[in-house]
Amino acid sequence: MGARQHLVVIGNGMAGVKTLEELLALAPERYDITVFGAEPHPNYNRILLSPVLAGEMGIADIVLNGPAWYREHGIRLHLGKRVARIDRRRRFVIAEDGAEAPYDRLLLATGSKPVVLPVPGAELPGVLTYRDIADTEAMIRAAAQHRRAVVIGGGLLGLEAANGLRARGMEVTVVHLMPWLMERQLDRSAAAMLQAVLEARGVAFRLGAETTALLAGENGSVGAALLKDGEQLRADLVVMAAGIRPNVELAREAGLYCERGIVVSDTLQTFDPRIYAVGECVAHRGVAYGLVAPLYEMAKVCATHLAGFGIGRYTGSILSTRLKVTGVDLFSAGDFTGGGGTEAITLLDADAAVYRKVVLKDDRVAGAVFYGDTAGAGWLLELMRDGREVTAFRDALVFGPEAAALLVERDRP
Numbered sequence: 001m002g003a004r005q006h007l008v009v010i011g012n013g014m015a016g017v018k019t020l021e022e023l024l025a026l027a028p029e030r031y032d033i034t035v036f037g038a039e040p041h042p043n044y045n046r047i048l049l050s051p052v053l054a055g056e057m058g059i060a061d062i063v064l065n066g067p068a069w070y071r072e073h074g075i076r077l078h079l080g081k082r083v084a085r086i087d088r089r090r091r092f093v094i095a096e097d098g099a100e101a102p103y104d105r106l107l108l109a110t111g112s113k114p115v116v117l118p119v120p121g122a123e124l125p126g127v128l129t130y131r132d133i134a135d136t137e138a139m140i141r142a143a144a145q146h147r148r149a150v151v152i153g154g155g156l157l158g159l160e161a162a163n164g165l166r167a168r169g170m171e172v173t174v175v176h177l178m179p180w181l182m183e184r185q186l187d188r189s190a191a192a193m194l195q196a197v198l199e200a201r202g203v204a205f206r207l208g209a210e211t212t213a214l215l216a217g218e219n220g221s222v223g224a225a226l227l228k229d230g231e232q233l234r235a236d237l238v239v240m241a242a243g244i245r246p247n248v249e250l251a252r253e254a255g256l257y258c259e260r261g262i263v264v265s266d267t268l269q270t271f272d273p274r275i276y277a278v279g280e281c282v283a284h285r286g287v288a289y290g291l292v293a294p295l296y297e298m299a300k301v302c303a304t305h306l307a308g309f310g311i312g313r314y315t316g317s318i319l320s321t322r323l324k325v326t327g328v329d330l331f332s333a334g335d336f337t338g339g340g341g342t343e344a345i346t347l348l349d350a351d352a353a354v355y356r357k358v359v360l361k362d363d364r365v366a367g368a369v370f371y372g373d374t375a376g377a378g379w380l381l382e383l384m385r386d387g388r389e390v391t392a393f394r395d396a397l398v399f400g401p402e403a404a405a406l407l408v409e410r411d412r413p
Helices: 014-026 044-053 066-072 133-145 156-167 189-201 247-254 294-306 377-386 391-396 401-409
Strands: 005-010 032-038 062-066 076-079 082-088 093-095 098-104 107-108 113-114 127-129 146-152 169-178 203-207 210-215 223-227 232-234 237-240 244-246 262-264 275-277 282-284 320-325 328-334 343-349 356-359 364-371
Touching: 005 014, 005 098, 014 032, 014 062, 014 294, 044 156, 066 076, 082 247, 098 247, 107 294, 113 294, 127 133, 133 156, 133 232, 133 237, 156 169, 156 189, 156 232, 156 237, 156 320, 189 328, 189 356, 189 364, 223 237, 237 364, 262 275, 275 294, 328 377, 364 377
Parallel strands: 005 032, 005 107, 032 076, 107 275, 127 237, 146 169, 146 237, 169 203, 262 282
Antiparallel strands: 082 093, 093 098, 113 244, 210 223, 223 232, 320 328, 328 364, 343 356, 356 364
16 A cells, blocks of 8 residues: 555544544554544543533543553644634645644544523523533532532433532522423433432422523622523523534535535545544434434444445434433333334333333334333344334333243243
8 A cells, every 4th residue: 555645533522533443443554644622631431521520530530542542543633723624625624723734534523512592691601511521620610619500401411410510519400491301312201200319319300491591690690590480590500401513614614515414425424525524513314413322333334434445334323322310220212202003011110210111013112211220221222123023022021131032932832
């Protein structure tokens, strides 16, 4: 092989660096690699910001690849440098400080940005989002100085923020627009169990509630959140955790086709075949993913094409969530809400705080939600992906693969 090609990666987060890890395993000599990261930190596990906020881990504990890893692989790393422009004609990336890097292949992994609600007072001091290390450190400082917090958003990030701030001694109220928590991952029954656990820890909730304004306190910082029904919640700190949006501005300004995210093909190429994109910034077949598993699946496929192998297609991911929220194991996948033409098999053990629901359609698993115990979740996900008929062991679905095998064996002629 001749001279190495130049690969530039914009974004030093989990999706972009995972792609590099996969690429280096396949074709370690193919590229001279340059990485631009807007944050001043090396690659870290964003999922573990929650235990950092709660005081269970430190920043050093969540680093995935420290500076030595980049040196070992000869990667030029620009930390704290935001890219200002992509010159597709000259094939150069230009940072805000004027630094330039040429590319033969470019990988966009610009991630997402938190939604800031367009309400009066959103710009007040003491109003934060929850997305990166800087946000987390600001919340830790606020918890040391102040007493009351309001978290806007009862999704995963909002609940993790509420739990972490409560663990640091703050009085916390979660304001959520929807009628139950984590409505994208949980049904009403599982959400009620999770809410009860958090209420027992001292977190208060306002569900079906809309924040219409943030009001300044006497010191000029945020002092209260005003709800649509007129209630005012006193707050020295307000955390907005009301969703994320793909970061597409850089790509759009470069003339790349964007819809909700940067539009990519099954090979993770944009409409410019020299430019690839992975992660939360991407729209693939009309879907933008915000969970780690799909991002890593994208990374694996993208790496095979960057390596020049020309194999692998990313065809999308079954939306499944397996996570630990505030110490509680949760799993959900597919159509777990049910509806017309479906039936649900449920198991509820109130004493053990375990809830399981499996939704069937045409004797196949269409979706599931588990709370408190996720054993067997991987098996159910396989049944969903394979579209396997489950008539022979449907009564054992909520108990797991071992129970299903026993049932099939019992009924064998």
